[in-house]
Amino acid sequence: MKKLFTLLALALFALTACEKNETPQEPVDTTTSVEVLSEIPMTIAYQGGKSLILFEIKNPIEDVRVTAYSNAFWVKDVMANDGVVSFVADRNTTSSRREGVITIKYGDIEKYVGLIQEVRPEGEYDYETVATVFGGEYLGNAGEDNYNYYVQLGTGEINEANNGANAVYYYFDIYAKNRGGEHPILSNGTYEFDRNNSCYVGTFTAEHSKAHFNNGDGQPETSFEMKSGTVTVTDNKFEAIVTMSDGTLHRIVYEGELYVPSVVESPAYSSKLTEDFTFDLSTGYLRLFYYGDEYGIGADYWSIALMEDSGARNGAYFQIKLFTDSCEDASYESLAGVYTPCSDLAPQKNCFIKGLVEGVMYVGSQYYVVENYVINNNLGAPIYDGQIEIAVDGDDVSVTLDCIDDNGHKIQGNFSSVGIEFYDRRGK
Numbered sequence: 399m400k401k402l403f404t405l406l407a408l409a410l411f412a413l414t415a416c417e418k419n420e421t422p423q424e425p426v427d428t429t430t431s432v433e434v435l436s437e438i439p440m441t442i443a444y445q446g447g448k449s450l451i452l453f454e455i456k457n458p459i460e461d462v463r464v465t466a467y468s469n470a471f472w473v474k475d476v477m478a479n480d481g482v483v484s485f486v487a488d489r490n491t492t493s494s495r496r497e498g499v500i501t502i503k504y505g506d507i508e509k510y511v512g513l514i515q516e517v518r519p520e521g522e523y524d525y526e527t528v529a530t531v532f533g534g535e536y537l538g539n540a541g542e543d544n545y546n547y548y549v550q551l552g553t554g555e556i557n558e559a560n561n562g563a564n565a566v567y568y569y570f571d572i573y574a575k576n577r578g579g580e581h582p583i584l585s586n587g588t589y590e591f592d593r594n595n596s597c598y599v600g601t602f603t604a605e606h607s608k609a610h611f612n613n614g615d616g617q618p619e620t621s622f623e624m625k626s627g628t629v630t631v632t633d634n635k636f637e638a639i640v641t642m643s644d645g646t647l648h649r650i651v652y653e654g655e656l657y658v659p660s661v662v663e664s665p666a667y668s669s670k671l672t673e674d675f676t677f678d679l680s681t682g683y684l685r686l687f688y689y690g691d692e693y694g695i696g697a698d699y700w701s702i703a704l705m706e707d708s709g710a711r712n713g714a715y716f717q718i719k720l721f722t723d724s725c726e727d728a729s730y731e732s733l734a735g736v737y738t739p740c741s742d743l744a745p746q747k748n749c750f751i752k753g754l755v756e757g758v759m760y761v762g763s764q765y766y767v768v769e770n771y772v773i774n775n776n777l778g779a780p781i782y783d784g785q786i787e788i789a790v791d792g793d794d795v796s797v798t799l800d801c802i803d804d805n806g807h808k809i810q811g812n813f814s815s816v817g818i819e820f821y822d823r824r825g826k
Contacts, residue, residue: 430457432502432509439512446487451511462505470498489645490515527566529652531556536582538662539759544573544599547584547658561616568650571606575599579743584656589629668755669779669803677811683708684795684815688728690824697721697747704813715766720750734790739783753780765809779803
């Protein structure tokens, strides 16, 4: 019996051995391939920066090197080495997402990795600064009825060097329509970035607008050049949203008095008269420039030129800037009335803007002397105080001045027109 069990065990062992020997072997894959281990497609944040793609070479070939490149203009510095492709994506400053491809090449094998770069979420900024300090310089008239406010604001003390430790400083070279006066306040309005540095009213220039972030020693650590943007000024509030040349979006807000100290040096008086001046221009010529309610006071603004000759070549030339008591009435008849002085900083109905000099620029109503089409700056005077009366009879306009300059000399006389030129300057 024992011998029988032994024979059965040997038979089972032999059968099992035969079954194992008959099992097929798994084939060995010797194909060379590139396997990407990172997520495909790869999503990149709108800020851009350096990214990595992980890959593996299956069954590498001796002396064959892997390379990589991209068809996207916004993908730079693509390099492949030791199972990693590195690249740098530019910041996405567009309003839509963008796509591209990185190609990993190994011998004749090409593996494509799709790229998707996100767009900046609405209302998201790279830098938001609540400024605690506001200042700068008021530089006066730039020559075209545009007044220059060089605004500086940020989180550190404003001084000659703006060297506050770890402070942020922004600079805006702004051109406004309103004069600053003795206590300049930045005018309300919207100011657009001007890459052409035209200095037009309602703009801030590219040339002198910038920003820098200081380090702990008060030295600029990061500097920015402005590329586009808008400044919005309302009562006691300054808000700017600007895009820098590196694509970063900045929002800067300050709330408080928008006072910019004046650096304009004006003379005590600007009149060149040494005695009273009287005149009688019974055959003068008139130029009327109509601006509508330019100052937003519900009254029309006019600039009136009283000329001794029709081409303003020689002789007396009066420029009177005034506000009527009518609104959106460009007729000659609307000019009739009596006008008393007011400041351009506080315009009123039925007033003429008193003349003065700010720095070297003439403001408001003035008496000039013209010689060969050129104003002689050694003669003339501001029309500073007094009364101006205008009478209108059809196309006949007469003007009577009973005024004084800023040094007490009288400017008195009568003007009657024999020719009128009219220019509508609304919106210009």
